[in-house]
Amino acid sequence: MKYGQHLRENIAPEYGPEPYLNYAHLDGIIRILSGKDLSSADMDSRQVSLTTPAPTNKKGIVLDSATITEEAFISSIDSELTKVEHFTLRKVTDLRNQLDEIEQKLKEISLQDEEETDSLQKLADDVASKFLTLEKYVNLNFMGFHKILKKHDKYCSSAPCKTFYINRMHSQAWVRGDYSDVVVRLSAIYSALRNDQVAEENNDASQSFLRSTTKYWIKTEDVSKVKYAVLRNLPVFLQKTSTGESDSQLTNSVYLDNDQLELYHGRLDKTQGALALRLRWYGAAEPSIVFVERKTHRDKWIGEVSVKERFMVKEKEVQQVLTNTYPIKTKKEKMIKEGSTQDEADDWECLASEITQAISSKQLVPTMRTQYMRTAFQIPFDATVRVSLDTNLCMISERGYDLKNMTVWHRDPNQTIAHNEITRFPHAVLEIKLELKGENAAPPKWVTDLQNSGLLYEVHKFSKFIHGCAVMMPEDVRAVPYWVDDASLRQSIIASGGGRILVRDDMTEQEKKALKLKHPGSGPGANQVYDHLLPFGDIEDNKVNTATGRTNVSKLASKGVIDNSRKYDPSTAGKFGSNFYDDDLEEMEEEQETCMGWLFPFCSPYNNMSVVAPTSVQKIEPKIFFANERTFLHWLHAGITLYSIASAILVFSEDGASWAHWYAMALLPIALGFCMYALHVFLWRADRIKTRIPGRWDDPRGPYVLGGLLVIVLSVNFITKLEQIWDYESMEL
Incomplete structure (x- = not known):
């Protein structure tokens, strides 16, 4: 399916075709330009004459004003970008106005009146549905501009313009604009309609958490759908920023390890008692308050549960924690004077002592930093169900600079980072944390529905710390996690210089054996038994089979079944007409992947495709x-x-x-x-x-x-x- 057809089939009925990118018009211009033998500009001449004839092509034909030239394509692109931007901003303004009306009505009605609350619920659902429709509109046009610019540079190579316009598009409001205020306001409306009750605050000094956590990958285009699905049942935990309240907050975590990456391999092997130590702070500014956290792995089959514990220090005290000079006794006495109980103080003292001693005895230093925007969904102080969504995730190496006797414990943000010192993760990461009463207690139905929606791709025991170390320190790791073989991560791993942990498809058996001997964790077969766990498959070129992940829908899609009424015939994908301009096989495969990305509309008001739940991955103990x-x-x-x-x-x-x-x-x-x-x-x-x-x-x-x-x-x-x-x-x- 070509992109033009894909665009026509996904036009929202309430929008009509006018606001969308006029792909066919631009495509026609490229067809004409690709068939012309245009003269190129003289790059050396710096003078012109106003009395010379108009320029001609190599055949001597004068290019008059009626002739379609490169300027026609540039002008059309500018016009289309402006059209899409204005339409997007107008629709966002309309949605904000509708939210104003809902919020005003919410103040005037009684929450005890079910008829009125149901009416407001439908209005809120309508706003959310329109927002998702608008996001799909933006994504369709965003992909369309990428496609048409790539096609232009391919057939009009004398005047490439893709790089310029892609950068320009990313600077426009319809692409870079942050419309999270819509999510925040919707969350507040749904929370008021549910009449959420705030639980009592837990003032435990150690702030320990006992939870069962499941991690998922989410495609970027599905992030808003997942946000909407969650906020209908849980409020957004608002974060205070310099510009007001936002639904997300920048989170930094510096992980500690030694030269042998002892903690990395312990967490990778899931050995009993394996530790992860990190220093965490929130916000984009330099940290003032830092949380020292310890995560301890426990095997469930012996009746124990993994636990996360933390205590808070000031930024200037981090050096004391890292050098085992932190005044624990003094801090404990201060806690008791300020009203903490003796048991709380003893627990805090035990935790602080164990962490500082572990850092000293294992010679732990800052090793790797994770950075992401976290959106948390939770009723305040109620951890029964907590959902966190991490976007813009990247991992940064914390090696290779002078720690100055532990006075410096994280990389200077003003310093330039080399390409092999940072890796950008291509997916959002969702964590569903449950704290249920009773061993056989079932999660809420909405959680199960979300897990079965087809938007989530479970990745068993995924770890940002493990992924970052494996990609940025390929020469130091003895083994790598199974998910690095996922085809969707290959480009980001290679861009970060971690390609040696991958097995290339074109490697000979001898090369694979040599790689396995040199790097046991990256050799063929190291993760072979887990290939079915990879959400997007391990074959990079198999677009149809890997585009939709490990679901029953993807198995049907790979056979050509899109839904009950439509069937795509893969046998026609390789058939081309006599016109040399038709898309080649590579572009066809890319467009198949684009189409597959829309197989799972969630709460879409104009697409009634049925969604089949993903096949659940069995938990092994x-x-x-x-x-x-x-x-x-x-x-x-x-x-x-x-x-x-x-x-x-x-x-x-x-x-x-x-x-x-x-x-x-x-x-x-x-x-x-x-x-x-x-x-x-x-x-x-x-x-x-x-x-x-x-x-x-x-x-x-x-x-x-x-x-x-x-x-x-x-x-x-x-x-x-x-x-x-x-x-x-x-x-x-």
Whole structure:
């Protein structure tokens, strides 16, 4: 499907085609320009004459004002950019005005009146739906400008202009504008309609958290849809900035590690008690308050839960924490004087002592920094359900500069960062944190619906710290996480100089073996058993199969099924007409990827495509392997028991031709079948557990077959013995 057709099929009915990029017109200009043999400007001449004839092409034909020239394309591009910008700003203004009306009505109504609250709820839903429609409009045009400019530079290479106009487009308000105020106001409206109750503040000095956390990747174009889905159920945790309240806040975290990357490898291997130590602050300004945080990994299968603990210090005290000179005793006495209980002070002292001693004994220094804009959704002081969304995520190396005896503990933001010292993550990261009562408590329905919406791509145990270290320190890591093989990350990893942790598709087997020996974590097969966990696949060129992620929808899409009424035929993708200007295969694949990106509209008012839930990834704990072993032993025990019974019958049967002999011989193959079945199922299930293959891990047929055979033999024996007793009684009579 070419982009022009894709654009026409996704035009919002309420907008009509007029506000959209006139792709066909620009495409026509390029067709004409690509067929002309235009003369190029003389780059050396610095004088002109006002009395010379008009310029001509190589054929000597004068280029008059009616001839389509390069200026016509430039003028059209300028006009289209202005049109899209004005339309976007007008629509945003209309949405803000509608929010003003809703907020005014909210002050006038009683929240106890269900009819009025339902009416306002529908108005708020309508504003949110229109905002998502506007965002899709922006994305369609944004992609359209990229496509048409790329096509222009390809067929009119004498006058390339893509770089200039892409930079210009990124500076315009319709692209770079921050419309998060719409999200903030919608959140406040929904919160008021829900009548959210603020929980009591927890003043625990150590601020410890016990939660179950699931992490997901989100495509950039789906961020607003996910925000809307969450804020309808949880309020945005507003952040105070220099320009007012915003829905997001810049978050910086400097992670500590030593030269051997001991903490990195511990967190990667998920060893019991593995630590992650970081220094965190909020806001774009230089930090004044810093949180010293420790995350400790605990294995769930032994009944423990991973925990995050932290305490707060002033920026000037960070050096004391890093050099183990922090006055813990003095601080503890001050806490007690200020009203903290003895238990709180003791817990704080224990945490501070353990962290400072770990930094000193393990020789930990600043190693890697994460930086992102975090949007948090939570009822204040209520951690039952907390959702955080991290966008504009990047990881920055904190190695390679003088720490000046720990007086400097993070990179100077005014210094230039080399390309191999920063990596920009191409997706947003969503964390859903649940703190539910009871081991078998289920999450709220809206959380389950969001997980099954097709907008989220679960990445098991994803870590910003691990990803940043693996990409920016490829020579120091002994192993890498499985998700680096995801095709969607390849470009960002290579741009950051971490390409050696990847396995190229064009590598020979000898090169792959050599790479595996030199870098065990990056060699072929290191993450082979986890390839099905990669949200966008591990083959960079397989656009159709990897564009939509690990979902049932993507499996259908890869076969050409878009929805119930439309079917895309991949066989026509490679067929080109006689016109040399048609898009080549590479552009066709890119446009297929673009189309796939819109397979999952959420709350779209004009697209009724059905969404199929992603296949959930099974959670693996050591107790699952133990359960598999216990099941194997139970089946083996049943087989051995049957074999022992059959052997005893054979030993004690007097006549080899008696019924007892045949009964025992019938039990022996069944006993052997139990043992062979136990071994087969054990190995089959162990493989599925190891590779975390989604789906059923039980065998619904085997037990019926073996159990049925055993029941048949026992029934035949019962009937035979019953007949023998009957015959014996008849003879006695």
